[in-house]
Amino acid sequence: MAVKLNKIIQTIEALAPEKLAEDWDNVGLQVGSRQQRINRILLTLDITVDVVDEAVKKKVDLIIAHHPFIFNGLKTLSTDFEKGQIIEQLIKNEVAVYVAHTNLDKAAKGLNHYLAEMIGLESIKTLEHSNPAAYYKLVVFTPVEASQKIIEVLGKNGAGAIGDYDYCTYRSTGIGTFRPLQGANPFVGQINKLTCVSEDRIEAIVAAPDLKNLIAALKRNHPYEEMAYDVIALENGDLINENGLGKIGVLSQPLEASGFITHIKTRLGLTALRGAGELPDIVRRVAICSGAGADMIGLAKAKRADVLITGDLKHHDGQRALENNIWVLDAGHYGTEKWVTNCFKQMLEAGLGDTCPEMIVAEASRDFIVTY
Numbered sequence: 001m002a003v004k005l006n007k008i009i010q011t012i013e014a015l016a017p018e019k020l021a022e023d024w025d026n027v028g029l030q031v032g033s034r035q036q037r038i039n040r041i042l043l044t045l046d047i048t049v050d051v052v053d054e055a056v057k058k059k060v061d062l063i064i065a066h067h068p069f070i071f072n073g074l075k076t077l078s079t080d081f082e083k084g085q086i087i088e089q090l091i092k093n094e095v096a097v098y099v100a101h102t103n104l105d106k107a108a109k110g111l112n113h114y115l116a117e118m119i120g121l122e123s124i125k126t127l128e129h130s131n132p133a134a135y136y137k138l139v140v141f142t143p144v145e146a147s148q149k150i151i152e153v154l155g156k157n158g159a160g161a162i163g164d165y166d167y168c169t170y171r172s173t174g175i176g177t178f179r180p181l182q183g184a185n186p187f188v189g190q191i192n193k194l195t196c197v198s199e200d201r202i203e204a205i206v207a208a209p210d211l212k213n214l215i216a217a218l219k220r221n222h223p224y225e226e227m228a229y230d231v232i233a234l235e236n237g238d239l240i241n242e243n244g245l246g247k248i249g250v251l252s253q254p255l256e257a258s259g260f261i262t263h264i265k266t267r268l269g270l271t272a273l274r275g276a277g278e279l280p281d282i283v284r285r286v287a288i289c290s291g292a293g294a295d296m297i298g299l300a301k302a303k304r305a306d307v308l309i310t311g312d313l314k315h316h317d318g319q320r321a322l323e324n325n326i327w328v329l330d331a332g333h334y335g336t337e338k339w340v341t342n343c344f345k346q347m348l349e350a351g352l353g354d355t356c357p358e359m360i361v362a363e364a365s366r367d368f369i370v371t372y
C-alpha cells in the first residue's frame, strides 16, 4: 500500500528519535522528499552500487539503511566518482534514502533490544545509559476546567513518556490563591482583590531536551496570564530512560560455554565465532552490543555479565578481555548488524499495520570481510 515517506519516518522516529544519534553521526532523510509516496521499500545494512542497482531493478521507492551513506559531508556530486554516480541513479529513479544509525542503536526498543530478544535474553536492561539521562518533574497549576487541555499539551510534547506508556500524569485538586496587581489582565479575579480558585496540580516527568519546548507550548495554551509551574530535577533518570548503547539480560536456561557458542551461532546464523578471555563454566548473564562494542568490556564486567557479544574485536580488545576476566565473543560487525533489516521490518509492520508498504531485504547487502 502507498504511504507518504513522512509517515514512515515518523513511525521509525517514534521509537528511534533522531536526537538520540551521536553528534558525529549523520542520520535521517539523505535523498528524496518527505512528500514522496512509497509503495515498496528496500531494507539494507549498507548502501553500495549493488544495493542501488537492486533497488532500481526491483522498482523500490525507498531504501532504508543503517549505515549513513552520506557521512562526512559531500565535497562533490561529480559522476566521475562512485558517490556521485549512486546519487545520480537514486535521483533519476526517484529512490529516496533514509538512515537510522546510532539513534537506532541507542533506542530503548531499537537494534540492540531486537538482538537481545533474538538470542533469548530475558529481563533486558540497557548496558550504558545515554548521557545525559536527565529528567525533570514538571508541576503545573491550572484552573480545573483547563486541566484536560493542559494534559493534552503535556503528552503531545513528550512529557509523561515512561516505557511503553505515554501521557502519564498525576493530578490533585486544591485551592490556588493570587491577587492581581495594577496592570494585570487576569483570567479570573479583580485588581487588588485576593482571589481563590479551584485549581489542579498536574505533574509529569519530562526529558531534559524536551523541557524548553514543553514550557513554551504550555504557556501558549494555559489560560492564566502568568502560568505557575515548578521544574524539579530528578535523580532517577537512568531508571526512567532505557535509551543507550547495548543491552544486558539473562538466559532463562543457563548454558555451558560450549553450548552457548552453538546457541549464538544458531540464533545469529553464523558459521564462525571468534572469542577472547577465559571461558566461564556457566553462562547466564549476557551483554550484547551490536557493531563495534569492545569499549563495553569494562562495563559488561562491572555489570557482572558472564559474556559480552559484540563485533570488530581487535588484538588489544582481546587482551583487555583477559585482564578484565570476562569472556568476549566477536560475532562480527556484519554478523550482529545484518539483522537491522528485520528490526526495521518489525517496527514498520507494528507502526503502520495494514498501510505498511511492501518490504524487501536487500540481497546485494553483504559482509565486506570474508573468512576463507
Ligand SMILES: [Zn+2]
Pocket (backbone or CB within 6 Å): 067, 291, 292, 333, 337
Ligand atoms: Zn555498524
